[in-house]
Each structure stands twice: as C-alpha cells, then as structure tokens.
Amino acid sequence: MLHWRRIGWVLLALIGALALGVIAATRGEPINAVWLIAAAACIFALGYRFYSRFVAYRLLELNDRRATPAERLEDGIDFVPTNKWVVFGHHFAAIAGPGPLVGPILAAQFGYLPGTLWIVIGGVLGGAVQDFVTLFCSLRRDGKSLGQMAKDEISALGGYTALFGVLFIIVILIAVVALVVVNALKQSPWGLFTIAMTIPIAFLMGIHLRWLRPGKVLETSILGFALVLAAVVGGRYVAESALAPYFTYSGESLAWMIIGYGFAASTLPVWMLLAPRDYLSTFVKLGVVVALALGIILVRPIMLLPPLTRFTDGTGPIFAGKIFPFCFITIACGAISGFHSLISSGTTPKMLIRESHARMVGYGGMLMESFVAIMAMVAASVLQPGVYFAINSPAGVVGALPAQAVQTISAWGFPVTQRQMADLAQKIGETTLFNRTGGAPSLAVGMTQIFARVLGGPEVMALWYHFAIMFEALFILTLLDAGTRVGRFMLQDLLGNFWRPLGRTAWYPANILASALIVAAWGYFLYQGVVDPLGGINSLWPLFGISNQLLATIALCVATTILIKMGKARYVWATLTPLVWLVSVTMTASFQKIWSTDPRLGFLAHARALAGQIATGAIPADQIALTERLIFNDRLDAAVTGVFASLVLLILIESGRHWWLYATERKKPALREAPMVVSRWVSSEP
C-alpha cells in the first residue's frame, strides 16, 4: 500500500514536471490551459503533502491530545466543535473574495507567466504558511485575534500597529472593490438592474429568515438564487425596454449610489440586508468557482495571451511599474494575503475539533484559493490580447474614442479592431466594452467564453456575461456591507477611548457617526478613483496591495515571534523567508509609488506634472479645479503610502528588537498559550 502511495506521488511529480516543461518550452505559440492547470494542481498537491506536513509536525508540533478551544470553551454559539470539512468550507468561503479573481486579471498585463509563478510559489511557500501558522497560533490562544496576539506576544505597540493596519486596509479595500463594481456597471442597464434587484431579494430573504423560517439558511438561499437568476434573465428585457434609461448611469453617479447604499447597509439591522445577501453571495460564489473549474476542464481552452508581454518594462496601460515589485503587489489574495490572518484568527480556530485539522483548513484552504486565482488567470488568458487590453486600458492612456483606443493597442503589437469590439459588446448585450478598467468585465468575458462553449453556445453569451457580472458584483457588495460594518465597530472602539458613549454599539447616534466616517473615508477614495483619467486602478490597486501586505507582515512577525518563543528558532526561515520577501516588495513598491520620477508611477511626480501643466496654461480654465483636486489626491495617496510603509517598518523594528533580546538572552521568552488540557476525544473518535 505504502509503495503504491509513493508511486502515486512520484507520478504526480512527473506529471507536474511535464506540464511545467511544456509551459517553459513553448515559445511564440498559444498553449492549452490544461497544462497550466495541471502544473499548478500537481505543485499544490505536492506542497500540501510534503511542505505542510513539515510545517505541521516539525515546526508547529500539532498535538491531537491537546483539547482545542472548541472543546474546552464549548458554548454552542461561538466555540462549537465542527466537522473539519464544514470548517474548511466556512474558512474557504470567508477567505475567497474578489481579490484572487481580480488581481490575476490585472497582473495578466505582464503576460500569464509572472502571475502564475507568483501564485504557485507564493501560495505554497508564503500564503498557505501564513494562514496555517496564524490559525495554529490563535488555536493555542483560545481563538484570539491577530491584534490581540500582536499585543500579547510582541508589545502594545505591535497591537496598535495591527489595529490601525486593519482599519486602513478595510477603507482601501472597500474603495477599490467598489471601483471595480462601478467600472463593471457604468452604462450597463442590464448589469445594474440585476444587481439592484438583489437588494429587494435580500430583503425578502431576510424577512423569510427572521420571521417565517428562522435560521433556515439553505432553503432561503436556494429561493434567493432562483430569484436572482430570474433577475439576470429579466435584465435583458429591461435593457431593451423604455426602462433602460432608469438603469443607465455614469461612473460618477454610480459611485454616489454605492456610497449611499454602503451607508444605508451598514446602519440597517444586519438580518435585513447584510446577512441574507452574504448567504446568497456565498452560495453563488462557491457554485461559480466549481462551475468554472469544470468548464476549464471540459473546454480545455487555448490561452491566447503570451507568457510575457512588452509591459514587463513597467509601461503597462492598466497600472504602471515593473514585474518587481508590482506583480507581487497586484496579486495579493491568491498568493499571500494579510487579510486572511484576520479570518485565521477569527471564527475558524473556535470551530476546530483537533489541532491536526488546522493543516487542511489553514494550509489547504489557501491552496484552494490559489487555485481559484489560477483559474482567473486562465479566464484572462483565453481572451485575444488586443481585446483584453481594449477592455482594461483607461481612456487616459489609450484615448476616449474607440478609434484612438484600437489604434494605440494595435500599435503595441496586440491587434484589435473596432468591429471586433463592437461585435463582442453586441454578443454580450453591452453597448461598449472599452475603458472598463478594473478586471471584472474582462473576467466576465473570459468566463462567458468558457461557459458558453459548455452550455448554450454564442446565442446565450449575453446571459452568461451578465450572470458572471452579477456573481462578481454580488460578493463585492457583500464585502462592502460587511467591511463597512466591521470598520464601524473598530472605529467606535477607538472613539470610545475619547468619549465613552461613542464606543457604545447599541447607541444609534454613535453608530450613525461612525458609519458616516467610515463611508466617507472609502467613498472619498472611490470617487477619486472614478474621476481619475488614468482609471483609478493605477493608484488604488497598488495602495490596496501594499496595505494587504502590511497586514501579512504583521501576521508573519507575530508568527515568527511565537515560533522563537516556542524554541523553534532553527525553523523560523519558514516564516522569515516570506516575511523578507514581502518587506522587500512592500518597501520597494511604496518607495516607487511615492518618489518615482515617472508621472504614471510616482504620485508626487504626477502631482508635479499636473501642477506644471496648470502653470504653463496647458489646462483649460474649466478643468483647473478638477486638476487641482487630482494634485491633492496624488499627494494624499503619497501620504497614505508613506503611512503604510512606516507601519511596516514599525512592526518590523519592534519585532526585530524582541528577537534580538531573545537571541542574546537579555529577555526571557514568555509564551502565552492556553493551558494544556487533554482532549476527551483522545481515545474515541468524535
């Protein structure tokens, strides 16, 4: 039996090597996506089998004799011993948001190879280790949060850095994902109608769940899904009817609507909108991920995007900057995402029955997300490169008119015609696909090409496209609702230190004030992204990537500190390697975004360029106010980037100081683990 297993793993390694060989040896001709999927799947399987085992038993010494918080503190509400597959499902649904889908789509401007390599290597050696070790640390500390662990294990300063880091990332995250939705829904009555309908559908579900069938989530989600499908189908008739103008808006109008919606959603009772929409979006998200995997396997599409494009030199139209560091900032979720550490130190550790389950849930859950990111990369790569760039390039780079855009993009060596774009837009039921920066529309077009080949053919492309847009917008808006609410709680926690009533979450005026402040913060960044002639993604997505990696830096610092305290200093390379890499990436990206002399890359250089244009009279009088606002935004972005970089340095210096004290025995390491209690399930299966 053991021999057969070994032969199986050797075979898997050979298949992976063959797939990598085909990818590496193919030059100048498109390859089948199956090779990419096979290479990634084999590496993930080998990484899980061997590396996670090393981390689990050499580094962390998981001990199933030790009772987990779910067993010791069982309360039937938060601490609930749960089947490991159910915990895996919960954890995966929580960590997998729009990031692993949008990031790879944007990074595809370098070609499919850099992003794919980063997803595979970063996932196995970085992201999965971070998630797993953080989960373990929280598991040994009664399910404490990352901020609390940073405070207990490093210092109070570490804890406050984590708190501010989380608050900042929530603001930037919501702004950037809202921008993705705005760019997907502008001038799209079909898409907007479908998404607008999810609000009354969520209300209906909320009423059903609260009063008619309390807590019956599954049947309510199925009912809601059926209604959403009806909305997708009905959207076509709305778009072709006299109602279309009521659902056709510019990016700016949509930004205001989303800001208003975010405020309302965060102040309404959670059962009314947020929770039912979350159930619905999780239901759709898991279903679509599975469907996309099946679709790719069945269709075996050819990847038309080259492995490397000319934009590896940093002149890309979607965002400026070279592969290093910007590929690693653009793809955070999918390779390594600091935000995951909040989930790994949230609900998940309170549900695990055994310590050994943390390996499958923490490490395996992240690899599953990495696989989703690979599928997104495939979806981007099946598009004609010219079409991909026409959809994703902002008007400020390629020109606002279709004729200008196709001319510029074709001149880059990615031929595309107006006719081709018009035909595609007509097939998917949109008026135009130009300047849809943000990743969502190109992902939806890629998914449509795969799904339509499995079911329905070209006649149903419009339905599949709007289904895909609904899928993306639905869980992005859920993230917006949930993020605003969590941000409100965190802000009230902070404000309560200044005036106690502001910290009371049951006091409505305090809720309104905190919600307004959080919404104003992300709403400001969203609006500046919408009016930015360079598309907004160019400035906001790197900010999001940097803030996310800031959180990963905190998580890896906490993990490394705990490992040193556990007497595992000889193995800390497992967390130090991704930490060193992330710090290099984050600091380089921050430095370039602030100080680069290239106006497309550096915030301050861009501000100077605009100020120079005003001074020389190159800006028309009616555009001066807007230009001055853009200059202010650039300076604000530079300041925010500087704050993120300072927080990274702060946590690093604070952690390094403690590591040095431990190494030189000037300070005795004090591990703050929960007491060891022998599990009652040691001798009997639960």
Place this chain on the structure above:
Amino acid sequence: MRKMREILSGIWAFARELVGDNAYARYCDHVSARGGSPLTPEEFYISRLERKYSRPNRCC
C-alpha cells in the same frame, strides 16, 4: 437508486451543516445539557448574526 438517495441526502445534510441550519438545534442541546433555558429560534438567529458581523468575516 437507494445508493443515489443516500448520497444526495448526505450532500443535503452536509450543505445544511455548512450553512448553519442546524446551529439552533445544537445550541439547544448544549444549553439543555447544562440545565439552562435556550433563546427562541428568532433570538438565537439575531444574536448569532450580530456576533458574526461585528468582526472581520469576509476577506478580499
């Protein structure tokens, strides 16, 4: 046919567990084992949601 039915009912049970449909029953078991009086289904549902959405529970 029976095998298929078993598989489907297993999937349904797993899905119910995954979405938390049986959370209230489990909570009642827990509370009654300790001699307490449980919340009503509606109270339990609302209190569960309030706790769930007061901390980061959805990632990017």
